[in-house]
Amino acid sequence: MQNPKILLVGDNPFHGVSHLSQNRARSRDNQISNPDYCAELVKIAIENGADGFMFSVSEITLDIIRALTEKKIPIKLYAIAPAASDYVRLASKLGTPGMAIYLAKQIVASGNLKAIFNGFKGVVFQNPAALMKAYLYYEIFRIRKASQSKQAPYCFLLHEIITEMALALNLEWLFKSFVEFMLDMKIKPGFETRNSPLLIDKLLKLGIDASKVVIVAPYNKIGFQMNPSKEECENALTDIPQTEVIAMSILASGYIKPPEAIEYINGVSQLKGVVIGVSREKHAEDFKIFREALDGGVQ
Template sequence: MNIDPIILGHNQFIGVDHFSQDRARDRVQLFSDTEKILNVVRDFYNFGGTGMMLSTHPKTKAIMDAIGSDPVLSKNMNMYPLIPYAQGYVRKANEMGMVGMLKDVLEPASTSTKFKILLKGGMNVLNQDFFNTISTFIDVEMLPFTGFNVKAIFLHNVLTDLALSMDSQKVFEFFVDYIKDNYNAVPAFGTMNFARLVKSFDEWGIEKPLVMSSFNKAGFQMNPSRVECERCLSEYDVNVLAMSTLASGYLKPKEAYEYLFSLPNIKSVVVGVSSKGHAEETFGIIKKYFGERAV
């Protein structure tokens, strides 16, 4: 499995901060101009980063259009979509109704693509075909990434953990097969319940999954505990993209990455970068502790 060892995260661009609402508001203001986001992506790329994660947030289309306007970035950046942006569907359905929501979501698509998706979605509703309905939403979510290098597609932790709570093996198997068959990308999963997820995958025979989950020295968002997550990381055959590595700013980079890369099966790390200096510092520290895996 060949994914980027360092992936640029998106939280700072869309105003997400798990520790401070004030800091989140500051970031919304800072990155209200898409050109400022593009400059951070360029700095990240110039320091050696070629992977970027984006949820299908309302700002995603503008960000992808900006990246697409840069011939170097559009050719060389690998994208890691995080789908779906569930909050967005709820908000749009409340504001516009279901028809208005679909029209808005499908706006970037060509006429032929819109017709194909709408026809498929309509038939799925008529047939009450649950899994084909899921495939329709996947296709809609992936529209902003058309034409870009997509390496892995992550099912958002909200849906992953919902399906996990219901022991829905078929949902996971369907997602794996659909992504492999239709997008030539690695099917992957975000989760806030790492230990339970990898145990379930082992029982179901889902081999060597790519999982994005929190790993940090503070145990922040590591459920049910840091000890249990570390045990499962060692005992199960899994590839991990580590997130929340600084515990939302609680940890300093040196101690955070010294801990992180002492663990087995950490294949990649997703990081939030908000400036050129931040990008340079982050790359320097991660490469030092990641060793040969990050170069």
């Protein structure tokens, strides 16, 4: 008998993200930018069967976590960093050097000594691994402060932009250093990607124990965002039967109806869970339907 599939609340709607249309994203209710309203949606989803919250680390989502903490809602956190949209906005406003200076000031202002020490070490010795650790310490510090938990988050994932860049540039040190660092922190390391076959192949070639990582990637009935192809993405899963693979884009940004989406997910046994965004109360209440449908697929 398989374990029940994991059901996570996603944060894309809270950032105004739609993978099909920016106009559609902009047209969403203004309430969606209110952290208390968003926290209430996550709370309703949790009450209706969601297991946790997957989010990009930003002031918006940290405010949501603070609100959930105040409501005393126990929740498993899956963090993704860096929050690409935030840093793109910073870079366009301050330039890349200005963004780096801003981030350095934020790390110092946080008072996190491990982050400050690794940042100093990285700059002085031109050590990219130390710089990465400084950034990771800083983001983990922010999450733990917002959640008031020394164990949070359960999982910390590298954003797909970093994952794809590391794959393209063959940055083996990044994969190894990141995984080792997170395991030392007692946090499950993870990678977000839109090319799961390439990522899986890289992890296995590097000798990284795939059962100790989380992979978040698009998996859906029509192959939306599944690169290089739907078939190759599905076949790659057979190489990592014990890995916690979370499917995103299961509704193909609204193109696929929920019953079809769940039927597909339940038919791919290697997928351990799904992440679904919510933008209104009805969506959050629908998590009960998703929970029951996913549990119905467990044999």
